[in-house]
Amino acid sequence: MPRPLSETARQKAIDATFAILGDEGIDGFSIEAVTRRSGVAKTTIYRHWSSANELLVDALDCHIETVPAPDTGSLHGDLTAMTTSALEVMADPARRRMLLDLLSAAASDPELEQIKQALVSERTHPIVEIVERAVERGEIPPIEPERAVTFVHGPLMARTMLQGEPPTTDELPELIELIMRGLGAERPDT
Amino acid sequence: MPRPLSETARQKAIDATFAILGDEGIDGFSIEAVTRRSGVAKTTIYRHWSSANELLVDALDCHIETVPAPDTGSLHGDLTAMTTSALEVMADPARRRMLLDLLSAAASDPELEQIKQALVSERTHPIVEIVERAVERGEIPPIEPERAVTFVHGPLMARTMLQGEPPTTDELPELIELIMRGLGAERPDT
């Protein structure tokens, strides 16, 4: 008989959440901040989501962008394409901070941990694909795909987060060479 | 002329911080909680640390024993020792969370960025040493040390943070094998 939870309110709250994360980082995120920014009442937010984290999860969920696996014909080309696109994300400080905020928040919230997994796998799947194709082509010896992913993303992450800055574009070739050697490619061919 | 910041107060606050993390997790951590638990006044805490995060970082810092570079005679042995000890830290969710908090906070605070650098280099220096020795011994071709560090820590970080759990101890050998191959070691082990 009554009207259902309105989709407009939901969308406004989610948009505001995302806008806040981009502008102020996770520290600026609070139910009341969303209220202020979106014009959606606190009551309404609690009617849609039972906690701030759930709203966060939902907002991030809505913004997962699917990255297709490149297929250039060689592991080297595919890796180059893949890491280049990953670097674009990392090079943007706002996005970098959002990722870190998510990682740290997820460390103490199993619910966020799951949404993190979903976001991460969106990025890891293409790598799995790339590596599997390379194995089929005989470019590299068989390898457990998850381990390969670790090997591709790891150096990028370490570089970005520990050193504070992502690698520059001209450092990429050297990194890829090391990665390929680690994966067992015969010759990274120059 | 006045008395210096007292070491006892500092220690009591740090101990209380750790006790809280152990008993209630990071959610139970607050300046006032530390005050209640330690008997150290809030004002005093603020005299020692300008923010809750700094106290957290300091507590972390105090409880992470500086690991000297192992010297087992071979790159493989050194890496095993090094990564094993790194894993111990990563396996503790509280420390993992603190590291992530530090990384994300540092992303938007230059002051924290420096503290982070200090903590990170505490961990990277031993690796630089290990790698340099391996190069001297001719085990691996010459390599820019920072890049090598990236290659050792990266997979561990990716594993821990992206997948949510650090690698188990029996996965270590395989990871090390990949890392060594990436660094160009002739044959990881016979």
Next chain:
Amino acid sequence: MPRPLSETARQKAIDATFAILGDEGIDGFSIEAVTRRSGVAKTTIYRHWSSANELLVDALDCHIETVPAPDTGSLHGDLTAMTTSALEVMADPARRRMLLDLLSAAASDPELEQIKQALVSERTHPIVEIVERAVERGEIPPIEPERAVTFVHGPLMARTMLQGEPPTTDELPELIELIMRGLGAERPDT
């Protein structure tokens, strides 16, 4: 559209304020003391009053008690009745202290000064009435009423505040005699 500031919360805070003033004097008065005593949250108090003084003013305002002018037929009788009742207030150390606290606080807060005026005039009006009746009856020569008030309250105040103790009941007749003589009554007649 939201619910209005609740009258219950307001009343509870005001009552607690008054209770504190009576029990501990103005030094015991603080927002947090009111919070503790009333069960009304600090935030709520700040929603109702923008400062501690405003609450104080409001609380005192609510407790102004109207004293009716006695009418015994003679100035001597009226004065006796009036000063006796005034003495009752002064004899209570808690009320005495409250009055002094109010006087001194009002000396640097125009807002409190006004509420003080209201409280004072509640006590002065009856005296004005008494004196005016005495003038009409020809008991005393015409006099500016405010000056007469000064003359009745003054000695009582000086006695109470400077000497530290209010006059005893058996000193009253002599004081009244002096007052009447000052006002110009032919003979205080015994």
Next chain:
Amino acid sequence: MPRPLSETARQKAIDATFAILGDEGIDGFSIEAVTRRSGVAKTTIYRHWSSANELLVDALDCHIETVPAPDTGSLHGDLTAMTTSALEVMADPARRRMLLDLLSAAASDPELEQIKQALVSERTHPIVEIVERAVERGEIPPIEPERAVTFVHGPLMARTMLQGEPPTTDELPELIELIMRGLGAERPDT
């Protein structure tokens, strides 16, 4: 052997106290404010005065010149001289406030009560003298001196504290006339 409590420090603190009262009013007065303004250390202030109130009282004391009993030859002249000088003190809001603070503090602190008594008697003694001389001269009938004091100070106090402002200089003659009549002077003046 040790040096005694230094008079310079004492003076600097008292001067700073007065400067603060002048610049920021009594609300700006605090031990730490005096410390900041005078350069005299907190320790030193507590060595000289056991509380902020005592410092305040002392500062007041130092800046109130002891007024000797005037001797003009007539009660009327003496009273005029006496009340005029009392009015000067009362006209200064800072001193007025300080007097009230002292009175209210004394109401619940026996130690302060004594200090108050000392300050008060500094002002009452001259009046006692004046009145005794008037009795000797036969100007007024014998009277208990304390009661006379009450009668001189009372109207001034009531005027100043209840009405909020001290009487103006041109109101004084009328007040004195009333006081003299109350004391039983045959004819205040012809």
Next chain:
DNA sequence: TGTTAAGCGAGACGGTACGTCGCGTCTTAAT
């Protein structure tokens, strides 16, 4: 098609923690 229950904005409520200020006590070094 008019009724009506639920959604909605607004925001008051009792709370917890924040980071700051001043208190009065204390410790230290320097004169």
Next chain:
DNA sequence: ATTAAGACGCGACGTACCGTCTCGCTTAACA
């Protein structure tokens, strides 16, 4: 042994959000 300097435990300050609640207004689905 007094002083300037200031750290200490303490407690109140005023603010920000929390999650719950009450309020009228609005609106979509059912009768």
